[in-house]
Amino acid sequence: MKRLWPRSLTGRLVIIMVIGMLAAQFLTGTIWFDMRYGKAMEVPTRLVASELAMRIRLLQAAPPDQRSAILQSLNEPRFSMREIAQPTERLPALETHHAAITQMFDHVLEQQVGQPLQTRFLKAELQTDQGGKNDFLSLFRDNFPSGHFVLQVELPDRRWLQIDAQEGQAGLSMAPMTALYDYLMRIYVLRIVAIVLIALVVVRLVMQPLKKLANAAERLGENIHSPPLDVTGPVEVRQAAQAFNMMQRKLIDSIAERTRFLAAVSHDLRSPITRMKLRTEMLGDEAAREKFRKDLDEMEAMVTSTLHFVRNIDSDEQLRSVDIDTLLDSLRLDAEEIGAHVVVVGSAAPIPGYARSLRRCLQNLLENAIRYGEQARIDVIDNAENLRIVISDRGPGIPPDMLEQVMEPFMRVEGSRNPKTGGFGLGLSIARTVAQAHHGALTLRNREGGGLDAILDLPRRSHG
Structure with missing residues (x-):
């Protein structure tokens, strides 16, 4: 039934x-x-x-x-x-x-x-x-x-x-x-046909404001700074639009307040960190001095990474056409400058997207591959409906039961990744957030023989 x-x-x-x-x-x-x-x-x-x-x-x-x-x-x-x-x-x-x-x-x-x-x-x-x-x-x-x-x-x-x-x-x-x-x-057949036709027209007219509200909610999930709903139509529709716009305004204000708070904390922390660095250099014990340097660098990097993560979520970047081939070639050259070996296979036509965020996403995935596998391979598979970018490495991989968990903020897998070179657990979270903002998805899978595939799927459809 x-x-x-x-x-x-x-x-x-x-x-x-x-x-x-x-x-x-x-x-x-x-x-x-x-x-x-x-x-x-x-x-x-x-x-x-x-x-x-x-x-x-x-x-x-x-x-x-x-x-x-x-x-x-x-x-x-x-x-x-x-x-x-x-x-x-x-x-x-x-x-x-x-x-x-x-x-x-x-x-x-x-x-x-x-x-x-x-x-x-x-x-x-x-x-x-x-x-x-x-x-x-x-x-x-x-x-x-x-x-x-x-x-x-x-x-x-x-x-x-x-x-x-x-x-x-x-x-x-x-x-x-x-x-x-x-x-x-x-009495029955013609009346049923008439009722169905009338119902389809009337119900669609009644449901149109609800569909607009659903589309607005979807846009809000992709971009918090999307245009607000028009406050028009019947009383109930106007009330719903006003409530939705007020919710969007509160979300924007809340994220902005959080960003300002973290920026203030970061600014306040940099001064004592700098003073502690100066005092560290004045220590006579070289071993102790080196430990202090390491801890202070880690503190500073943690504050910087957290700020990058928050600012990425709060991004109000405009949608435009992104040249994927040029973007990947630029990332490959940057990686080779630090001694990494990166191979790009395949090409793709430009795709509508948020250029700065998309670069951050691919850069995070590529840095992970280089950090844990020392070399990386980028495969580009493009068609009329979907663009798939696969970034592969030959590192230790991730336990199967944690492939989803590692994309949560501040989640690290020290047991399967190198503990000396691990980040703060924000790179994959940022990458997944960017993928979702493009109506896409980020998935991880272990490779046969060792290593990890980070698969970024971006649909070729309107992002309106």
């Missing part, structure tokens, strides 16, 4: 509207039943009323002493009359759709006789072709249903007659299959 339930809110609203319409149509189906029932009863009602009027006129025209004999002679299997002393006091309750039938009967009888007559109906029902009581399905099934009438009528001379009559459709077929087709097509 869950497989049939649409995943989109638009589909769900359309399904709910159609089911609601069908439920309402089913509940109001009695209206159509009454109309179909009345149509099937119209011909028998008119025929019985006309036949009764004719016989009443014959009785009225006959001499009083011959009326009983004539009454008997007029009886037949499908139409019988008998004289009664008085009418039935308590009449059975007829269904509501019988009211129109009895009114039609009295109207025809009055027109044929020339004066209104009092009638009391004991039965007026539709019967099947086989003589059984008609039901909902038989209206679709029987070609020639008949009407069965039991009634009492007061003659102009104040005598009462009871009539038991049964009459068919006079050879006119009710065409049940045509009625069924008409009922299903016009």
Whole structure:
């Protein structure tokens, strides 16, 4: 059942509207039943009323002493009359759709006789072709249903007659299959089609502001400085847009405050670090001096790396076309200047991106490969939909259960990486953040025979 339930809110609203319409149509189906029932009863009602009027006129025209004999002679299997002393006091309750039938009967009888007559109906029902009581399905099934009438009528001379009559459709077929087709097509199928079309248009119009909000949230995840939402539309939409813009403003202010705080801490730390470095040089013990130098350099590098990480997240860089081949060649030359060996295989067409952030991402991945493997290989696989850059090394690799964890901020794997050359655990975090800002992904996998592949996938699609 869950497989049939649409995943989109638009589909769900359309399904709910159609089911609601069908439920309402089913509940109001009695209206159509009454109309179909009345149509099937119209011909028998008119025929019985006309036949009764004719016989009443014959009785009225006959001499009083011959009326009983004539009454008997007029009886037949499908139409019988008998004289009664008085009418039935308590009449059975007829269904509501019988009211129109009895009114039609009295109207025809009055027109044929020339004066209104009092009638009391004991039965007026539709019967099947086989003589059984008609039901909902038989209206679709029987070609020639008949009407069965039991009634009492007061003659102009104040005598009462009871009539038991049964009459068919006079050879006119009710065409049940045509009625069924008409009922299903016009009332259900066409209505469902109309409701679906209306629902698709209306729901899409209603859902459009929600889609804009979702797109804005996606842009916000990529760039905190993306343009705010337009505060237009219905009251609820304007309130949602205002709340979203306020949230974006608070996020920007929060990140800016954090950056300012770290910048202030960094500035304040640099002065005592510098003083400690000067005092370190004044130490007489060379071994102690070297230890102090190492600790102070590490402190300074940690502060600098943290600031780089925060500023990278808060980047408001503009999107532009980035020449991947030139960028990778520049990184290769920089690496060779420090004695590393880097090989670039393949080429790529320019791709829309954030140039400074993308360079930082690739530089971090390449530095990791050189740090842990002393040499690196960059494979570029480009196609119309995706650009893949694989940076490989022959280092010690990463335990499989930690391939995801190492991309968290300040996460280091000293057991599998060289502890003497390890960074502060921010390089991969920055690289993954940049990949996500480009709608891409960064994944790590161990290579057969040792080493690590850092795979950067960047889709070639709009970053709007």
